[in-house]
Amino acid sequence: xxxxxxxxxxxxxxxxxxxxxxxxxxxxxxxxxxxxxxxxxxxxxxxxxxxxxxxxxxxxxxxxxxxxxxxxxxxxxxxxxxxxxxx
Numbered sequence: 031x032x033x034x035x036x037x038x039x040x041x042x043x044x045x046x047x048x049x050x051x052x053x054x055x056x057x058x059x060x061x062x063x064x065x066x067x068x069x070x071x072x073x074x075x076x077x078x079x080x081x082x083x084x085x086x087x088x089x090x091x092x093x094x095x096x097x098x099x100x101x102x103x104x105x106x107x108x109x110x111x112x113x114x115x116x117x
Contacts, residue, residue: 033060033102035095040087042080048111049087053098055106062098064112071114093117 033053040051048063069086070076072093076086087094097117101110 033099035098038091040084042083044080049083051087051094051098053095053102055102059108060102061109062112063110064094064098065114067114068112068117071117 033055035051035053037052037054040049042049043063046063047066049066049069051062051064053060053062064087066078066083069083069090072090073086076082094112097112098110101112101116
């Protein structure tokens with residue numbers, strides 16, 4: 031099966047400096063975290079508050095999901111942490 035992202039939920043985890051989101055391969059859930067540093071790489075002038083970081087995530091969701099899909103296709107795991115180097 032292919033990885034897809036039917037759930038548009040995402041949340042900011044300030045303690046881990048990341049935005050969390052989920053993909054699915056059939057019934058199998060795959061957890062992703064994209065580091066705030068990766069979001070800064072996408073938009074260098076982003077503010078470090080929840081609304082701003084989630085806006086950058088939402089505005090670049092397709093790009094982030096492509097990176098997530100690429101990571102998943104290389105090695106199928108249940109968890110991935112995406113960093114600035116992935117972008």
